[in-house]
Amino acid sequence: xxxxxxxxxxxxxxxxxxxxxxxxxxxxxxxxxxxxxxxxxxxxxxxxxxxxxxxxxxxxxxxxxxxxxxxxxxxxxxxxxxxxxxxxxxxxxxxxxxxxxxxxxxxxxxxxxxxxxxxxxxxxxxxxxxxxxxxxxxxxxxxxxxxxxxxxxxxxxxxxxxxxxxxxxxxxxxxxxxxxxxxxxxxxxxxxxxxxxxxxxxxxxxxxxxxxxxxxxxxxxxxxxxxxxxxxxxxxxxxxxxxxxxxxxxxxxxxxxxxxxxxxxxxxxxxxxxxxxxxxxxxxxxxxxxxxx
Amino acid sequence: xxxxxxxxxxxxxxxxxxxxxxxxxxxxxxxxxxxxxxxxxxxxxxxxxxxxxxxxxxxxxxxxxxxxxxxxxxxxxxxxxxxxxxxxxxxxxxxxxxxxxxxxxxxxxxxxxxxxxxxxxxxxxxxxxxxxxxxxxxxxxxxxxxxxxxxxxxxxxxxxxxxxxxxxxxxxxxxxxxxxxxxxxxxxxxxxxxxxxxxxxxxxxxxxxxxxxxxxxxxxxxxxxxxxxxxxxxxxxxxxxxxxxxxxxxxxxxxxxxxxxxxxxxxxxxxxxxxxxx
Numbered sequence: 001x002x003x004x005x006x007x008x009x010x011x012x013x014x015x016x017x018x019x020x021x022x023x024x025x026x027x028x029x030x031x032x033x034x035x036x037x038x039x040x041x042x043x044x045x046x047x048x049x050x051x052x053x054x055x056x057x058x059x060x061x062x063x064x065x066x067x068x069x070x071x072x073x074x075x076x077x078x079x080x081x082x083x084x085x086x087x088x089x090x091x092x093x094x095x096x097x098x099x100x101x102x103x104x105x106x107x108x109x110x111x112x113x114x115x116x117x118x119x120x121x122x123x124x125x126x127x128x129x130x131x132x133x134x135x136x137x138x139x140x141x142x143x144x145x146x147x148x149x150x151x152x153x154x155x156x157x158x159x160x161x162x163x164x165x166x167x168x169x170x171x172x173x174x175x176x177x178x179x180x181x182x183x184x185x186x187x188x189x190x191x192x193x194x195x196x197x198x199x200x201x202x203x204x205x206x207x208x209x210x211x212x213x214x215x216x217x218x219x220x221x222x223x224x225x226x227x228x229x230x231x232x233x234x235x236x237x238x239x240x241x242x243x244x245x246x247x248x249x250x251x252x253x254x255x256x257x258x259x260x261x262x263x264x265x266x267x268x269x270x271x272x273x274x275x276x277x278x279x280x281x282x283x284x285x286x287x288x289x290x291x292x293x
Numbered sequence: 294x295x296x297x298x299x300x301x302x303x304x305x306x307x308x309x310x311x312x313x314x315x316x317x318x319x320x321x322x323x324x325x326x327x328x329x330x331x332x333x334x335x336x337x338x339x340x341x342x343x344x345x346x347x348x349x350x351x352x353x354x355x356x357x358x359x360x361x362x363x364x365x366x367x368x369x370x371x372x373x374x375x376x377x378x379x380x381x382x383x384x385x386x387x388x389x390x391x392x393x394x395x396x397x398x399x400x401x402x403x404x405x406x407x408x409x410x411x412x413x414x415x416x417x418x419x420x421x422x423x424x425x426x427x428x429x430x431x432x433x434x435x436x437x438x439x440x441x442x443x444x445x446x447x448x449x450x451x452x453x454x455x456x457x458x459x460x461x462x463x464x465x466x467x468x469x470x471x472x473x474x475x476x477x478x479x480x481x482x483x484x485x486x487x488x489x490x491x492x493x494x495x496x497x498x499x500x501x502x503x504x505x506x507x508x509x510x511x512x513x514x515x516x517x518x519x520x521x522x523x524x525x526x527x528x529x530x531x532x533x534x535x536x537x538x539x540x541x542x543x544x545x546x547x548x549x550x551x552x553x554x555x556x557x558x559x560x561x562x563x564x565x566x567x568x569x570x571x
Contacts, residue, residue: 010396013395015390017390020387023446028405114551115321120504129536169321181566255418255507259511267418
């Protein structure tokens with residue numbers, strides 16, 4: 001910063017940025033610091049914070065229910081991610097084709113995006129009705145596969161299926177919109193050239209579409225993985241942790257053990273563990289994506 | 294001749310599959326709406342009938358009688374609007390700052406703000422809970438605005454920065470040469486150009502804030518500050534399930550979003566695409 005005008009510019013820049021930064025400190029940095037500090041303490045009936053070091057963390061790693069929720073979270077996220085990619089890509093490919101009527105296509109697109117509008121509470125509600133013993137899905141199961149009324153929330157894998165379905169329904173539009181925009185930015189000439197060379201649609205998909213979308217897909221995988229791993233709402237509302245805590249994912253476990261049970265300091269420790277976990281995941285995925293380049 | 298047939302056959306398949314897919318996707322929502330206008334016995338009858346035999350407005354009428362429902366609606370509205378405006382304002386000028394100035398810690402600050410949305414909400418629950426109690430804003434709408442900012446501000450900054458980056462800097466330079474102060478240039482030139490971006494991100498922000506559940510349910514206790522999502526979730530605790538009533542509430546909760554979303558859809562998608570492709 002040599003001359004005065006440069007310095008003035010500099011300060012001006014910071015001025016514009018400052019409200020957001022202040023908010024960042026208030027709602028991000030300070031709370032996180034509080035969290036970390038709290039996780040090393042214990043709150044007793046006689047007020048003061050008592051320093052207990054790694055007590056909570058040791059308990060966490062020894063707790064079988066922690067590992068259970070960790071496993072549930074991974075299963076939930078893996079299935080959701082796969083279905084997100086399949087549905088998102090599927091619909092995007094269909095909508096990317098040249099349609100006879102663009103109005104019809106845009107209408108279809110608007111309809112397909114619709115689930116995005118519903119909250120987790122609303123989605124859980126809607127699907128509880130659909131999964132009801134007297135509901136539509138049971139009816140279809142009877143008519144198509146002749147299976148008796150199933151309580152979709154009774155068996156562990158059934159409950160997981162219900163959870164994943166509801167989650168995917170609610171959130172795949174985000175995937176689809178981004179993949180569609182990615183598809184539309186792929187130059188048509190690449191496909192033309194491939195067609196001239198005799199490549200069929202499947203080959204074109206594997207050798208052109210996927211590589212072109214690589215960074216976008218990488219980004220989507222990261223965002224989706226973290227988002228799904230962190231989700232509390234659906235397990236809490238739809239399955240309540242599922243039969244015998246099978247669908248009790250990590251964030252819901254933290255919610256239960258921490259805030260809902262009043263054991264705040266332990267909850268803080270769990271939250272810190274979750275944070276570390278999320279950072280590790282981001283790091284791993286980013287490394288995998290960067291190495292592929 | 295044969296080519297023409299192949300083309301229309303392909304079209305048929307594409308349109309057909311998409312329609313089936315779209316119908317399956319939309320069906321749960323249609324079913325929700327139907328459940329809000331049919332008597333409960335009919336909604337729950339087995340085998341389920343797709344065509345309603347009897348329509349009733351009783352559930353919607355009941356909504357008007359319960360004052361809590363009105364409060365839920367009001368709270369959702371206030372919290373969402375305030376959060377959106379706050380984040381658009383703070384995020385917008387921050388985006389301008391990040392875009393037009395080379396700040397020494399600029400990169401770090403920007404990444405930090407964006408990283409904020411990566412933090413699992415659960416992890417922020419406990420610190421926010423303590424803050425709410427120590428500032429005595431537990432069970433207030435203010436607390437919800439505060440909490441919602443944690444995930445709304447980053448998206449505003451991100452998308453608006455991408456948007457502003459696209460506006461050629463020559464426009465402001467021209468204004469500066471003409472003697473306008475930077476602030477005036479910002480207001481008169483940049484702002485009108487950013488409006489579409491603001492609408493796009495604003496809609497998204499409003500949507501996410503309106504539908505937020507975890508913070509809403511954790512930091513509120515009475516209809517004084519409870520939002521629609523909390524109201525809907527209360528259904529799950531009860532034994533006697535008023536399916537019709539809750540579906541009516543959910544429909545009412547979702548309809549504003551549907552309308553806003555469809556009106557501003559184009560901008561929202563543009564915004565999402567632009568922001569993410571950076």
